[in-house]
Amino acid sequence: MRKILLVIVILLIAFSLQAEVLFTGYLTAEGSVGLPYTETAFKANSGSLEFYFDLSAYKGNFSFQLSSNITLDGVKDASKDNSYFFPNFKRGYLSINELYLDYYYNALSVRVGRQLVTWGAADFLTLTNIICPDDFTSLFGDDFFDFRLGIDTVKFSYNGDNTILDFYWTPLFTRTALPLEEGNPLKKMILPDSVSLGGTTINVNNFTSDDIASPALSFNSAEYGARFSRYQSFGDFSFYAFYGYENLPMMTYTLSDYTLYIKGGYSKTVMFGADASIPLGNKTLRFETAYFPVRPYQTSAQSQLLYSTKSYEEHRELEALAGIDFMGDVWTLSGQYYAAFIFGDVSQLDRKAFDNKATLSLSRTFNGDEFEISISSIIGLNVLDTVINPVIKYRMTDNLMLTLSARIMNPGPKEKGEYGRFKDISSIAFSGTFIY
Amino acid sequence: MKKFSILILLLMCCSLALFAEPTAYEIMKMSRELPAPTAVSENAKLTIHSKKGKDRVRNVIMMSKDYGDVEKSVIVFTTPKDVAGVGYLMFNYKEGADGSNKASDNWLYMPAMKKTRRIVSSGSGGDSESSFMGTDFTYGDMDDRGLSRDDFTLIGSEIVDGVDCYKIKCESHDRKERDPDRISYISKSDYTFRKCEYYDRQGELHRILTCYGIKEIDGYLITTGMKMENVQSGTYSSYDLSNIKVNSSEVEDGLFNVAALERRAIR
Numbered sequence: 006m007r008k009i010l011l012v013i014v015i016l017l018i019a020f021s022l023q024a025e026v027l028f029t030g031y032l033t034a035e036g037s038v039g040l041p042y043t044e045t046a047f048k049a050n051s052g053s054l055e056f057y058f059d060l061s062a063y064k065g066n067f068s069f070q071l072s073s074n075i076t077l078d079g080v081k082d083a084s085k086d087n088s089y090f091f092p093n094f095k096r097g098y099l100s101i102n103e104l105y106l107d108y109y110y111n112a113l114s115v116r117v118g119r120q121l122v123t124w125g126a127a128d129f130l131t132l133t134n135i136i137c138p139d140d141f142t143s144l145f146g147d148d149f150f151d152f153r154l155g156i157d158t159v160k161f162s163y164n165g166d167n168t169i170l171d172f173y174w175t176p177l178f179t180r181t182a183l184p185l186e187e188g189n190p191l192k193k194m195i196l197p198d199s200v201s202l203g204g205t206t207i208n209v210n211n212f213t214s215d216d217i218a219s220p221a222l223s224f225n226s227a228e229y230g231a232r233f234s235r236y237q238s239f240g241d242f243s244f245y246a247f248y249g250y251e252n253l254p255m256m257t258y259t260l261s262d263y264t265l266y267i268k269g270g271y272s273k274t275v276m277f278g279a280d281a282s283i284p285l286g287n288k289t290l291r292f293e294t295a296y297f298p299v300r301p302y303q304t305s306a307q308s309q310l311l312y313s314t315k316s317y318e319e320h321r322e323l324e325a326l327a328g329i330d331f332m333g334d335v336w337t338l339s340g341q342y343y344a345a346f347i348f349g350d351v352s353q354l355d356r357k358a359f360d361n362k363a364t365l366s367l368s369r370t371f372n373g374d375e376f377e378i379s380i381s382s383i384i385g386l387n388v389l390d391t392v393i394n395p396v397i398k399y400r401m402t403d404n405l406m407l408t409l410s411a412r413i414m415n416p417g418p419k420e421k422g423e424y425g426r427f428k429d430i431s432s433i434a435f436s437g438t439f440i441y
Numbered sequence: 442m443k444k445f446s447i448l449i450l451l452l453m454c455c456s457l458a459l460f461a462e463p464t465a466y467e468i469m470k471m472s473r474e475l476p477a478p479t480a481v482s483e484n485a486k487l488t489i490h491s492k493k494g495k496d497r498v499r500n501v502i503m504m505s506k507d508y509g510d511v512e513k514s515v516i517v518f519t520t521p522k523d524v525a526g527v528g529y530l531m532f533n534y535k536e537g538a539d540g541s542n543k544a545s546d547n548w549l550y551m552p553a554m555k556k557t558r559r560i561v562s563s564g565s566g567g568d569s570e571s572s573f574m575g576t577d578f579t580y581g582d583m584d585d586r587g588l589s590r591d592d593f594t595l596i597g598s599e600i601v602d603g604v605d606c607y608k609i610k611c612e613s614h615d616r617k618e619r620d621p622d623r624i625s626y627i628s629k630s631d632y633t634f635r636k637c638e639y640y641d642r643q644g645e646l647h648r649i650l651t652c653y654g655i656k657e658i659d660g661y662l663i664t665t666g667m668k669m670e671n672v673q674s675g676t677y678s679s680y681d682l683s684n685i686k687v688n689s690s691e692v693e694d695g696l697f698n699v700a701a702l703e704r705r706a707i708r
Contacts, residue, residue, distance in 0.1 A: 029522040238543070
């Protein structure tokens with residue numbers, strides 16, 4: 006596979022030599038320190054050096070895109086080792102976010118290769134935007150690429166004057182990046198060392214990404230997506246359909262010699278969705294909904310071990326979001342409300358039938374856009390857990406930007422909740438970015 | 442004798458009509474209706490001058506095409522690199538014969554997010570009054586403001602950069618606008634727009650727009666430079682056009698849609 010990829014890259018670079026080329030990128034150095042009330046208080050819990058580049062080449066009706074990251078990641082669990090302040094750069098890797106060839110003829114186009122696809126009108130929350138898997142391995146980063154992975158797909162498009170119609174055929178499965186490597190402090194947040202079952206403490210076997218099985222490459226395992234968008238004076242409307250794999254693997258728990266063993270696998274899901282963006286006076290209203298006639302849900306470890314249930318149950322789910330944006334002279338305010346409901350008996354599942362959240366974002370620029378201050382927050386209304394993300398950006402020059410940010414996770418009064426369980430990695434981060 | 446008197450009266454009326462100063466509305470209308478090319482493509486250099494005296498430069502490609510009832514425009518940033526590829530698409534509807542003014546349609550494409558966002562129509566507050574990509578221009582300034590949105594009063598004459606100009610007070614019907622009052626300076630000789638002062642809701646001078654480099658290109662009077670000074674914040678932004686192509690075949694219909702923005706058809 007790597008050899009094929011290398012040949013493709015060489016061919017595409019040769020194409021670029023004949024074409025109009027645009028090249029851009031950045032180099033970012035970032036480090037973070039745990040907030041005072043956390044396990045990692047005043048200790049470094051992440052550090053990274055990231056080199057990102059983006060190459061676009063255009064010739065006639067063809068274009069080629071390559072965007073990639075070379076990262077030295079020093080993420081570590083500072084609570085386990087406080088002998089040094091700065092984290093070691095434990096892993097270095099190359100990731101290709103996009104690598105595709107695009108051809109268009111009049112209103113028709115075809116795009117082949119790795120692509121990043123964004124669906125939906127929501128910010129921060131995922132409803133219809135399930136075609137690209139998530140990257141959960143990073144602690145920080147406010148760039149889109151830090152959270153989504155490109156998919157290896159073929160996109161057929163019709164691009165009309167005010168209409169876009171896209172079809173996706175994704176023969177190669179891309180799985181969600183989970184923080185399962187040793188030393189990643191996020192690992193123990195999602196996977197404890199031990200669990201209590203019927204009053205007995207059981208150790209959890211070391212679970213790695215090798216324990217998760219990806220779907221075999223076959224015609225049946227391909228994923229399909231479709232999007233229809235219409236842009237009108239009254240508002241913009243999009244409709245989506247997706248048939249493929251749920252982004253998170255379903256875990257199977259087995260017990261042997263007082264040790265819990267975990268294996269993961271992916272299950273199919275079906276989604277139909279829609280969104281709308283409607284300008285109304287000095288505001289924009291945003292709506293999004295996703296209906297899953299079939300969606301797999303993880304069953305709890307307890308129900309699997311005590312009642313021998315399957316690793317997942319299939320249910321129907323309806324998700325909906327309403328949001329409003331207001332952009333003033335130098336500031337922007339945005340608010341959203343999200344609700345999701347799983348139909349049927351959910352007693353064996355790892356989650357509740359009804360979930361709802363609200364988000365609020367405020368940002369302001371000063372002196373042109375030299376300084377930018379923003380604060381984004383999400384509150385899980387079921388258990389009142391929160392995540393707050395204040396950010397200060399200073400653009401020293403067109404090429405140099407300094408960022409001070411924090412990610413503050415707080416559990417609810419009774420339960421930790423989806424965000425509250427990450428309380429101990431609440432941190433303050435500083436980064437410098439050189440854009441070239 | 443009676444016929445002769447009527448003739449004299451008619452001649453006097455005609456002379457009055459010929460030499461009478463046009464009304465403020467007529468001046469504004471003539472200025473707006475100056476012959477303009479159907480399609481224009483140009484490069485623009487946007488310079489943002491901060492209070493501390495630092496200059497930041499942004500380069501954009503601009504294209505526009507007049508379709509009669511609607512003018513479609515697209516602006517794509519080429520430098521600096523952190524905003525390269527950001528695209529702004531605007532459909533600006535012409536004022537109806539009855540003075541009705543349909544709000545413009547606006548989209549912003551952000552390549553980092555791989556997302557096109559619908560933004561508020563100009564002329565309705567909100568986005569239209571927010572800074573255009575960190576400059577002292579607003580999204581509303583990019584719009585062709587309909588004449589029915591203001592009342593006009595001719596308040597005198599003034600020399601602007603050596604050109605004798607009509608001085609016209611423009612009072613917005615929407616008093617909630619950030620700058621509800623403006624004083625526009627229109628050249629008496631060719632009706633080109635020369636300068637505009639923007640006054641905020643408190644009646645204080647807020648911004649001053651100065652036009653320069655007005656020249657004839659292929660028979661059309663084109664303004665090749667503009668400076669917007671924010672007198673309250675002490676900053677200014679200038680906007681200098683180059684590589685102006687009038688009625689060029691490069692300005693294809695297929696460039697004025699969201700798909701073209703996302704495909705980065707203009708670069």
